[in-house]
Amino acid sequence: MNPKKLTGEKAADFITDGMMIGLGTGSTAYYAIKKVGEMVRNGLNVKAVPTSKETADLAAEEGIELIELSEVEKLDITIDGADEVDPDFNLIKGGGGALLREKIVAAATERLIIIVDESKLVNKLGDFLLPIEVTPFNWEYTQKMINKMGATSEIRKKGGEIFVTDNDNYILDCDFGKIENPEKLTIDLNTIPGVVENGIFANMAEIVVVGYNDGKIEVMYK
Numbered sequence: 001m002n003p004k005k006l007t008g009e010k011a012a013d014f015i016t017d018g019m020m021i022g023l024g025t026g027s028t029a030y031y032a033i034k035k036v037g038e039m040v041r042n043g044l045n046v047k048a049v050p051t052s053k054e055t056a057d058l059a060a061e062e063g064i065e066l067i068e069l070s071e072v073e074k075l076d077i078t079i080d081g082a083d084e085v086d087p088d089f090n091l092i093k094g095g096g097g098a099l100l101r102e103k104i105v106a107a108a109t110e111r112l113i114i115i116v117d118e119s120k121l122v123n124k125l126g127d128f129l130l131p132i133e134v135t136p137f138n139w140e141y142t143q144k145m146i147n148k149m150g151a152t153s154e155i156r157k158k159g160g161e162i163f164v165t166d167n168d169n170y171i172l173d174c175d176f177g178k179i180e181n182p183e184k185l186t187i188d189l190n191t192i193p194g195v196v197e198n199g200i201f202a203n204m205a206e207i208v209v210v211g212y213n214d215g216k217i218e219v220m221y222k
């Protein structure tokens with residue numbers, strides 16, 4: 001049993017005809033998108049906002065109609081993965097580098113449904129390095145400002161080159177140790193000029209669907 005597939009497909013049960021939905025990014029969201037594609041081919045009518053170019057490509061391949069966020073008042077649900085989930089449903093996201101679009105889409109969503117395998121459940125956020133999207137302009141100085149808040153950090157690289165996001169920004173992967181107050185840290189980080197967005201999603205998720213290695217699925221509500 002693949003727990004990512006289990007949770008991704010289970011989350012698609014929350015989608016009903018006529019919904020406007022957000023589609024997340026990553027290896028777990030992949031299974032939700034594939035399932036939505038199957039449902040669309042079986043007659044489901046939905047319109048979707050993707051959270052990355054990768055997701056837009058996959059959704060288009062699956063025949064899912066894509067729209068811009070500006071075309072809707074709000075999204076009914078968004079299904080997305082996470083890198084860590086704490087007992088209060090605070091999240092770290094951005095392992096796949098899509099945190100900015102993911103947060104914008106999540107903020108425009110009525111019900112954010114997070115899909116994870118059991119390895120993502122933690123008591124306190126912070127073992128996973130916190131991704132922070134920063135402008136390329138002056139990024140080393142922005143990094144110093146972030147480090148002054150108690151972090152060590154590294155610029156994200158891919159194939160030896162600096163990783164560039166869908167928004168043409170960079171990502172700093174930051175070690176703050178265990179994060180005692182996710183809500184405060186996310187606000188404080190976003191006051192630093194040069195920080196575009198950070199990967200803490202505090203008080204945003206309403207439902208967490210967990211896939212376990214033994215094939216169990218748990219749906220948790222806030």
Ligand SMILES: O=C(CO)[C@H](O)[C@H](O)COP(=O)(O)O
Pocket residue numbers: 024025026027028029080081082083092093094095096097098099102
């Ligand atoms: O935040 C994300 C991408 O920016 C992903 O949702 C997160 O990294 C989890 O990915 P995966 O399901 O592949 O483990």
